[in-house]
Structure formats: structure tokens, C-alpha cells
Amino acid sequence: xxxxxxxxxxxxxxxxCENDKISPTLTNRNLRNLEYLRIAHKPDxxxxxxxxxxxxxKLQLTQTNRHITASLVHHINGSVLTASTREWAIKKxxxxxxxxxxxxxxARVFAQRCLESGLIEFFSDLKTDNENDNVTKFLKVxxxxxxxxxxxxxxxxxxxxxxxxxxxxWEIIE
Amino acid sequence: xxxxxxKYITLSNKLLSAKVLSCSPLYxxxxxxxxxxxxxxxxxxxxxxxxxxxxYKDPSIHYRVDIGFPNASKSRAAELKYRLDIVxxxxxxxxxxxxxxxxxxxxxxxxxxxxxxxxxxxxxxKEIADxxxxxxxxxxDAYFIPRVSLEVLYNVSDEDQLPVYYGNIVKPxxxxxxxxxxxxxxxxxxxxxxxxxxxxxxxxxxxxxxxWFIGNIPGNNVEKGEVILDYLQPFPPxxxxxxxxxxxxxxxxxxxxxxxxxxxxxxxxxxxxxxKTLDFYKDRQDxxxxxxxxxxxxxxxxTLTDFYHKCLNMQEPIFEYDFPKPYIRPQEWFPRRKxxxxxxxxxxxxxxINKEFLMRKLEHVHPFKPPRKPLPHPNAIxxxxxxxxxxxxxxxxxxxxxxxxxxxx
Numbered sequence: 001x002x003x004x005x006x007x008x009x010x011x012x013x014x015x016x017c018e019n020d021k022i023s024p025t026l027t028n029r030n031l032r033n034l035e036y037l038r039i040a041h042k043p044d045x046x047x048x049x050x051x052x053x054x055x056x057x058k059l060q061l062t063q064t065n066r067h068i069t070a071s072l073v074h075h076i077n078g079s080v081l082t083a084s085t086r087e088w089a090i091k092k093x094x095x096x097x098x099x100x101x102x103x104x105x106x107a108r109v110f111a112q113r114c115l116e117s118g119l120i121e122f123f124s125d126l127k128t129d130n131e132n133d134n135v136t137k138f139l140k141v142x143x144x145x146x147x148x149x150x151x152x153x154x155x156x157x158x159x160x161x162x163x164x165x166x167x168x169x170w171e172i173i174e
Numbered sequence: 175x176x177x178x179x180x181k182y183i184t185l186s187n188k189l190l191s192a193k194v195l196s197c198s199p200l201y202x203x204x205x206x207x208x209x210x211x212x213x214x215x216x217x218x219x220x221x222x223x224x225x226x227x228x229x230y231k232d233p234s235i236h237y238r239v240d241i242g243f244p245n246a247s248k249s250r251a252a253e254l255k256y257r258l259d260i261v262x263x264x265x266x267x268x269x270x271x272x273x274x275x276x277x278x279x280x281x282x283x284x285x286x287x288x289x290x291x292x293x294x295x296x297x298x299x300k301e302i303a304d305x306x307x308x309x310x311x312x313x314x315d316a317y318f319i320p321r322v323s324l325e326v327l328y329n330v331s332d333e334d335q336l337p338v339y340y341g342n343i344v345k346p347x348x349x350x351x352x353x354x355x356x357x358x359x360x361x362x363x364x365x366x367x368x369x370x371x372x373x374x375x376x377x378x379x380x381x382x383x384x385x386w387f388i389g390n391i392p393g394n395n396v397e398k399g400e401v402i403l404d405y406l407q408p409f410p411p412x413x414x415x416x417x418x419x420x421x422x423x424x425x426x427x428x429x430x431x432x433x434x435x436x437x438x439x440x441x442x443x444x445x446x447x448x449x450k451t452l453d454f455y456k457d458r459q460d461x462x463x464x465x466x467x468x469x470x471x472x473x474x475x476x477t478l479t480d481f482y483h484k485c486l487n488m489q490e491p492i493f494e495y496d497f498p499k500p501y502i503r504p505q506e507w508f509p510r511r512k513x514x515x516x517x518x519x520x521x522x523x524x525x526x527i528n529k530e531f532l533m534r535k536l537e538h539v540h541p542f543k544p545p546r547k548p549l550p551h552p553n554a555i556x557x558x559x560x561x562x563x564x565x566x567x568x569x570x571x572x573x574x575x576x577x578x579x580x581x582x583x
Contacts, residue, residue: 105280
């Protein structure tokens with residue numbers, strides 16, 4: 001939930017239209033908006049844990065002997081979006097559900113769902129050393145489809161005595 | 175005898191456990207001034223357990239109601255047979271195997287999407303909508319699974335089309351004209367389509383603005399429906415971030431008289447567009463069932479200034495996020511071990527502090543001369559005469575543009 005303050009001084013004038021009567025604060029109830037503006041809380045403080053929890057959304061790839069599942073995990077809501085070779089929609093067109101083309105095709109379907117649901121940036125701690133590895137191919141396809149595998153840092157509250165004043169992300173208009 | 179022995183054993187066990195508990199001070203180590211506060215780590219609850227206890231909601235009170243259509247029942251055996259046939263034929267398909275082994279197999283995404291919408295798609299869309307808080311803000315404790323796939327398409331230009339799925343971003347410049355709506359429906363059915371924005375109400379945070387309202391749509395002919403409120407493009411104000419714009423398709427049991435809600439079109443009066451989905455649905459829940467869902471997110475862009483001035487006939491509002499105020503503890507008469515200047519500044523009027531910074535800056539400003547060039551190494555200049563160390567630190571911070579000086583720059 002975002003509470004915003006009107007920063008323009010508003011004067012009552014005789015010309016004011018009925019639409020002009022607005023309250024000085026507006027509340028945006030969109031739960032994902034604060035993450036978009038980079039001011040939502042990130043669960044910092046688990047830096048001794050491995051894996052850490054410093055993310056809003058995280059990519060999770062579960063591999064079993066028969067199937068692979070990609071899911072997007074939110075730090076509060078848990079798994080919010082999944083694509084799996086268990087699903088009939090994907091399994092129907094595959095020859096095998098664990099080979100390298102299953103990885104690339106799962107990545108394509110997962111990227112499509114992420115783009116359609118507006119969750120484009122997420123944290124990923126999947127790392128591989130081998131370039132020909134299936135997981136590397138999976139991540140490469142995700143990036144080719146237009147997803148970003150890093151999340152921006154949280155914009156912390158600026159206090160009068162804070163040393164640096166980084167630019168506010170919502171004031172930069174592309 | 176055996177019974178009394180058992181009793182004796184349980185009694186001695188109890189005594190033992192009491193002893194163990196009373197031994198707990200043994201855990202406390204006072205070496206080097208360290209001591210464990212609270213329970214020892216093996217007995218104390220973790221943060222996760224504490225948060226779970228704090229956020230626990232009684233399922234007998236906090237439960238949600240499904241107000242949508244149930245899933246159409248299918249013959250499980252027939253479906254399984256159909257699937258098994260395809261899997262087997264895939265396994266025998268030599269061409270598919272060759273493609274798959276060479277890594278050249280690219281599945282048809284459109285077909286996959288169509289199959290997904292027939293199987294697990296609606297359930298997953300509901301989960302994403304929950305993630306965006308769509309049902310909580312529109313229906314309170316109710317939700318529905320979108321059984322009818324609602325396709326919304328904005329015509330950006332003659333060639334480009336922008337579809338609305340479930341949360342993708344559509345800029346206001348691309349959503350000026352009303353979109354094309356399509357869904358599968360029989361000709362004798364009646365539908366209602368509503369587009370609302372629950373995030374941008376200017377006066378009441380619990381209300382919504384309805385951007386489009388068409389009632390009594392015969393089949394999927396949206397043009398033949400009764401226009402209750404005409405299409406209004408999204409207008410998220412500057413600085414408020416992403417607003418959800420939610421299309422909801424309701425199926426009607428019978429023809430509904432929407433004349434009390436009808437407004438003169440085109441309607442640019444925001445007061446008349448104020449709407450609450452929950453109240454609207456409560457009054458008509460016997461004859462309306464939500465069936466389709468699509469939503470997009472939109473934030474401010476430069477084209478909206480003209481829209482506010484010309485169409486809505488109002489000043490363009492600009493908002494900024496209201497950061498939570500820092501906690502400053504009550505001032506003490508004799509604060510101990512606190513740097514006096516930093517401590518006192520916390521309790522002074524910030525405007526006064528900023529004024530002092532500005533006055534110091536204006537000492538070096540000449541009305542007719544160009545401003546002095548910033549020094550490449552500002553801290554290389556020596557301080558003249560005696561300056562107390564706290565003031566030196568303040569001056570160093572100002573030279574490096576650290577801290578409060580940024581408030582006047």
C-alpha cells in the first residue's frame with residue numbers, strides 16, 4: 001500500500017471544476033507497486049543463512065528424475081507462478097520431459113507467463129560452471145525472451161542526516 | 175503392583191523434568207560480561223515461529239468464498255486415454271526424437287497457451303490475481319476462478335496490437351481508444367463487462383473509478399451491449415506508480431435494468447464514475463456470476479498532462495511517496511556521550527537548519543558573476559586558523575556534499 005502526498009500547492013479558485021476537489025493524500029492499494037518503485041521492504045538480515053532471502057521474487061528450478069519445474073517465489077506469498085513439464089500443455093508437445101530441449105521449451109513457456117503477468121525482474125541464484133549445461137541454456141533462453149535475472153536494490157528511506165541522496169527511481173522517466 | 179510402579183516412575187520422571195527446568199540457569203554464562211537473555215537457543219522459538227504465531231488467522235473466521243463457476247466436469251478416463259495416445263505417438267515419432275535430441279525442438283507457444291487455458295490456466299491466473307490483491311480489493315473475502323478466457327486487445331496503431339493478460343504494463347498513451355473484446359459465448363447468453371481501477375481514487379481510498387461499463391451484452395457482441403458508462407482511458411497521476419485496471423466479465427442470468435447507474439455519455443465527471451465492485455455485486459449476486467478476468471497495470475506518462483487539462487478539466491495532480499517519519503526519542507536534559515551538534519540538530523526546526531545552510535551558500539554568490547567552479551579536490555584545502563574539530567567535520571561534510579547540505583542543493 002502506498003500513501004502519496006500532493007506536492008503541488010492547491011488554491012481554491014472560483015474557476016475550479018468539480019474534479020478539482022481532491023484529497024491531499026492518495027492511497028495506491030496495488031501490492032506490487034512498491035516493488036516496482038523499489039521502496040518495498042526486502043527481508044534483509046539473513047546474511048548468515050544460505051541461501052539468503054534478500055529478494056522480492058526469486059526463480060526456483062526444481063529438477064527431478066522425470067520432470068522439471070520452474071517457479072517464481074515471492075518472499076511473503078510463496079510460489080506465485082509455475083511452469084512445469086508435468087503440465088499437459090507442455091508435456092503434450094515434448095518427446096522427453098528432462099532432456100535439453102525440455103529445458104529450453106520450459107524456459108520459453110515460463111518467460112511467456114512472466115511477461116504476461118508483468119513480473120519481469122527477479123532474483124536468481126542458479127549458477128553453473130559448464131556452458132553446455134541444461135540450466136545455463138534455461139537461463140540463457142529466459143534472458144533472450146526479455147527477462148532480467150537481477151533485481152534492483154531497495155531504495156531505503158532518505159533521512160535528513162543520510163549521507164548520499166541517490167536519485168528517486170520514480171522521478172526518472174524514460 | 176505393576177500399576178503402582180508405573181505411577182512411581184511417572185512421578186520420578188516429573189521430578190526429574192522439574193529438576194532439569196530448575197537447572198536452566200546453568201546455560202547462562204557470565205564470562206566477559208556476556209549472558210544469554212531469554213530462553214536458551216534450543217528452547218526458544220525462532221523468528222519464523224514467532225511470525226507464524228503473530229500472523230495466525232483462524233480458518234473458521236478468515237475463510238474465502240468461491241463466487242465463480244465450477245469447473246466443467248469431464249470424463250477422466252476419456253481424457254487419460256486421449257493423453258496417453260498422444261504421449262505414445264510422440265514416443266514413436268522418429269522426427270520428433272531427432273529434433274529433441276539435437277536440441278532443435280521448439281514447441282508451438284500458442285498451442286501450449288490454448289491447452290493451458292483449458293487445463294490449469296484459470297487456476298494459475300487466479301493465483302497471480304491473488305498475488306496482485308485483485309480479489310481482496312474488489313470482492314473482499316470472495317474470489318472466483320476465471321473459467322471464461324477473456325481476450326482484450328488494444329489497437330495501438332494500424333499494425334501494432336497490445337493484448338491485456340493478467341498484470342502486464344500498458345502505458346496510457348497506448349490505451350486511448352477502447353479495446354477489442356473477445357470471448358466464447360453462446361448467442362442467447364447475456365454478459366456484463368466492467369473495467370475498474372481500485373488504486374487511483376482521489377477522495378476515498380476504498381472506492382474505485384469505473385472506466386468502462388457495458389451491460390446486457392448479447393453473446394460476445396460487445397458493440398450491441400448497452401453502454402452504461404463509456405470508455406475512459408487510464409489516467410494514473412504522476413508519482414503514484416502502477417495502477418491496476420481490471421476487466422471483469424460477468425454472466426447474467428437474465429436481463430438487468432441498469433438505468434439507475436446510467437450516466438450521460440461521454441462522462442468526464444469523476445464523482446459520477448465512483449464505483450464499488452463489492453456493493454455492485456452484493457445487490458445483484460443472484461443474477462450475476464463473475465466469469466472472466468484480465469487486468470493490466472499502468473503508470474503516468476507525458477501524454478496525460480493534456481488529458482487532465484482538456485478532458486477532465488482539472489489541474490494535473492502530482493504526488494510523491496510519503497516516507498514513514500523516523501523515530502526520534504524524547505529530548506533529554508543531560509544527554510550523555512552524544513555529539514552535541516548532531517544531537518541538537520535532531521530537535522531543531524529543519525527549516526531553520528536549511529536556512530542556515532542557504533545563508534552560508536549565499537555568502538559566496540554574486541548576482542552578476544558566474545558561480546565558482548567546483549573544486550576537484552575539495553578536502554585538499556587547509557583550514558585557516560583554529561577551528562574546533564566538530565566544525566571541521568561539518569565543513570568537510572559540506573564540501574563533499576554529504577548529509578544535510580543536499581536539502582538546499
